[in-house]
Amino acid sequence: LKKREIISCVRYKCGLLGTIQDVLRQRPGWVEVKDDGEWDFNWCDVGWLRENFDHSYLEEHVRINHFRNHYELTRKNFMVKNLKRYRKNLEREIGRMEASKCDFFPCTFTLPSEYHLFVEEFKRYPGSTWIMKPVAKSQGKGIFLFRKLKDIIDWKKVMGIITKSNLFVPLGRKFDLRVYVLVTSYIPLKAWLYRDGFARFSSTRFSLSSINDKYMHLTNVAVQKTAPDYDPQKGCKWQMQQLRRYLTAKHGREMVETLFKEMDNIFVRSLQSVQKVIINDKHCFELYGYDILLDQNLKPWLIEVNASPSYTPSSQEDYEMKCRLLEDTLNVVDMEGRLTGKEKRVGGYDLMWNDGPVYREDVNLETFGSSCFTANTHLGCVNDREKQLRRLMKPFPGQKRM
Numbered sequence: 001l002k003k004r005e006i007i008s009c010v011r012y013k014c015g016l017l018g019t020i021q022d023v024l025r026q027r028p029g030w031v032e033v034k035d036d037g038e039w040d041f042n043w044c045d046v047g048w049l050r051e052n053f054d055h056s057y058l059e060e061h062v063r064i065n066h067f068r069n070h071y072e073l074t075r076k077n078f079m080v081k082n083l084k085r086y087r088k089n090l091e092r093e094i095g096r097m098e099a100s101k102c103d104f105f106p107c108t109f110t111l112p113s114e115y116h117l118f119v120e121e122f123k124r125y126p127g128s129t130w131i132m133k134p135v136a137k138s139q140g141k142g143i144f145l146f147r148k149l150k151d152i153i154d155w156k157k158v159m160g161i162i163t164k165s166n167l168f169v170p171l172g173r174k175f176d177l178r179v180y181v182l183v184t185s186y187i188p189l190k191a192w193l194y195r196d197g198f199a200r201f202s203s204t205r206f207s208l209s210s211i212n213d214k215y216m217h218l219t220n221v222a223v224q225k226t227a228p229d230y231d232p233q234k235g236c237k238w239q240m241q242q243l244r245r246y247l248t249a250k251h252g253r254e255m256v257e258t259l260f261k262e263m264d265n266i267f268v269r270s271l272q273s274v275q276k277v278i279i280n281d282k283h284c285f286e287l288y289g290y291d292i293l294l295d296q297n298l299k300p301w302l303i304e305v306n307a308s309p310s311y312t313p314s315s316q317e318d319y320e321m322k323c324r325l326l327e328d329t330l331n332v333v334d335m336e337g338r339l340t341g342k343e344k345r346v347g348g349y350d351l352m353w354n355d356g357p358v359y360r361e362d363v364n365l366e367t368f369g370s371s372c373f374t375a376n377t378h379l380g381c382v383n384d385r386e387k388q389l390r391r392l393m394k395p396f397p398g399q400k401r402m
Ligand SMILES: Nc1ncnc2c1ncn2[C@@H]1O[C@H](COP(=O)(O)OP(=O)(O)O)[C@@H](O)[C@H]1O
Pocket: 106, 131, 133, 137, 138, 139, 140, 141, 143, 163, 164, 165, 166, 167, 175, 176, 217, 218, 219, 220, 291, 293, 303, 304
């Protein structure tokens, strides 16, 4: 197997069904490996990783879609622990101003250990709405809102977190954002931001009086799909471009640019908070699905980071977006060896962080001066990926290294 140069295909293993399967199958030169066959590329679920990663010997060229201890960022309680520690370190080493740039996650307590701290905070802010979440569940399962201590008493011994509810309902319905960030290395940190993403709306008009209505308060598609009045034709999503246009029309360009800059800050700092904790491994990459909530001042809040964001499509448009996202993920991972490694853009991905901030090159005269230091991110902007890819890639198979 030293003779990688003469192997002209990528042998892949895939532990998931649906969109990712479709994308892998359609990729020229890629062949699926079943069972215990040898593979070059593995899109596995986190269960497979837990059981197999430690016993696998991975050759140099092999790639896999999770880092070994991804849960440091993607389990709700660990994320909060890491963010709090990171903020404290910044305060000690640089100062309070710098630490305040981490104030983007809601006030959160871990159960069972911080129950008493929670009770103190609860008493300090009577009338607030709180959210209880079990740590190891997803898709809105087990989550509930509460305002009275007696509603939480039975839960104080479970592994969970309690977080203060943030509220902003600009369209009469609650919504949150799903954004995709790809990390190809932790040391040095190299992270890419995808241009597409979406907003998920609840199907029920918002009111503060009914905190028990999950269709009103949880925006997970998995929850909304089961609502009695869910309309699969209409769905409950807006593409990120549509949301950016709407917000720009309503609040002006400057507000919206600040919002997107603050979101960049969330992505980069949350990754930095686990940079020294995640076991860096050149075989690993990870495509994270960020959940972001906006408040009435258009300030973004980090709700959670998903290691296995759903690729289940809710409509044809959604399916096409997820295919683009996954194809471009494979383009960045570059099993085919077609890239130089110096690219700042690959399809719909823009390089956001490369051991430091990445800036745009296209300085135009009008904004000269400021735009030299404009971040190289384009969330919610046009995704003309095909044109860009045509320019970037030599026709397949490139087979430079294969
Ligand atoms: N702090 C919060 N304020 C308001 N709504 C929240 C908050 N945290 C979660 N939610 C709502 O609950 C949903 C599910 O929460 P999340 O933490 O993403 O858990 P899950 O893993 O089940 O998706 C979110 O998409 C959001 O609609």
